[in-house]
Amino acid sequence: MDSIDTSAPPEPLLEVHGLTVEFRTRRGVVRAVDDVSFSVQPGERLAIVGESGSGKSTACLAIGGFLPPYAEVTAESMRLDEVDLLARKTSRIPLGTPHLGLVFQDAMTSLDPVWTVGSQLLAALKGKSLRAGVKESKGEALAEARDWLHRVGLTDTERVMKARPDALSGGMRQRVMIALALCGGPELLIADEPTSALDASTSHEVMDLMVEMTETLGAALIIVSHDLKLCQEYTSRMVVMYGGKAVEQAPSIDLDTTARHPYTSALLGCVPTLAKRNVDLLPIIPVNVPRESASVHGQCVFRDRCEFAVAACAVAPPLVDVADRHEAACWVTAGPTDADSRIPETVGSH
Numbered sequence: 001m002d003s004i005d006t007s008a009p010p011e012p013l014l015e016v017h018g019l020t021v022e023f024r025t026r027r028g029v030v031r032a033v034d035d036v037s038f039s040v041q042p043g044e045r046l047a048i049v050g051e052s053g054s055g056k057s058t059a060c061l062a063i064g065g066f067l068p069p070y071a072e073v074t075a076e077s078m079r080l081d082e083v084d085l086l087a088r089k090t091s092r093i094p095l096g097t098p099h100l101g102l103v104f105q106d107a108m109t110s111l112d113p114v115w116t117v118g119s120q121l122l123a124a125l126k127g128k129s130l131r132a133g134v135k136e137s138k139g140e141a142l143a144e145a146r147d148w149l150h151r152v153g154l155t156d157t158e159r160v161m162k163a164r165p166d167a168l169s170g171g172m173r174q175r176v177m178i179a180l181a182l183c184g185g186p187e188l189l190i191a192d193e194p195t196s197a198l199d200a201s202t203s204h205e206v207m208d209l210m211v212e213m214t215e216t217l218g219a220a221l222i223i224v225s226h227d228l229k230l231c232q233e234y235t236s237r238m239v240v241m242y243g244g245k246a247v248e249q250a251p252s253i254d255l256d257t258t259a260r261h262p263y264t265s266a267l268l269g270c271v272p273t274l275a276k277r278n279v280d281l282l283p284i285i286p287v288n289v290p291r292e293s294a295s296v297h298g299q300c301v302f303r304d305r306c307e308f309a310v311a312a313c314a315v316a317p318p319l320v321d322v323a324d325r326h327e328a329a330c331w332v333t334a335g336p337t338d339a340d341s342r343i344p345e346t347v348g349s350h
């Protein structure tokens, strides 16, 4: 007779329960993240997907402790390994902390423009040595910095060490960011739109590199992106965000067939394919949009086509004015096709 595995499932590495983030602005309170819960297992690769403005980056910045002081972060609990992230004393944690590494969208603005790559790597390695209570000689630290550049695929290490970020290509800068984020030996790497500033082939190289390196280190990876196909290829599970809420969580590979929320289906329907090259209209989420609230400064950016703009704004920026998209106060309610308690009836605003 087959034995039944009674061992308890592994403890999640990251657990987020009821995360809410509000920004107090001159124009009022913006609830960017609304009661979001998810977890990440050790070594797991999770994607957080959704259109621009859905709250993906804000949720990750809250986890990393990188939000500005005027952001109000509340949660039932938020824990990374043994660390209570809500109890952090400072609002900032340096890159390369033992638990968490971050790779941002635009390495040009994330790297220090004045310091050389070598100085930035040496500073991160010094932080790691201090935390571990070990003393590394300058020669050892230089050798380790060069080794990290090698590991992320940068071969001309002497030149790269002495270069400032503006002297490197976009792909090289992103590799430097990955080296900086990983050199502290994090258990979790969060990559926020790590490839959006790169061309298609460099994007795949950078994604392959992050996956390979996190696997080698045994670290978990959260990829934040609006590129569903890329996330399906590289992650095992997805959290779909819409209007600040996590409206769906599903295995990445099955998402095409198991998507239950109308927004997820619409997002998937917006992925460009050759078969859809002549299609004018993108998928529609059946919605009930109060016309009066669809007006901003007297003119709705989506005019009388709010219902299809909801889907269109996800992946088709030319169809809507990106700057105005954030301004549109179109509250949209959509009932899920299949009643499911995980799916909130109100899917949010766009």
Ligand SMILES: Nc1ncnc2c1ncn2[C@@H]1O[C@H](COP(=O)(O)OP(=O)(O)OP(=O)(O)O)[C@@H](O)[C@H]1O
Residues within 6 Å of the ligand: 023, 025, 030, 031, 032, 050, 051, 052, 053, 054, 055, 056, 057, 058, 059, 068, 226, 326
């Ligand atoms: N510092 C801030 N102050 C005020 N509002 C903010 C701030 N940062 C983000 N927001 C607002 O919070 C909402 C969520 O933004 P966020 O950047 O998290 O979305 P996103 O899904 O990551 O979008 P993108 O893919 O464009 O980065 C948006 O309405 C945004 O305008």
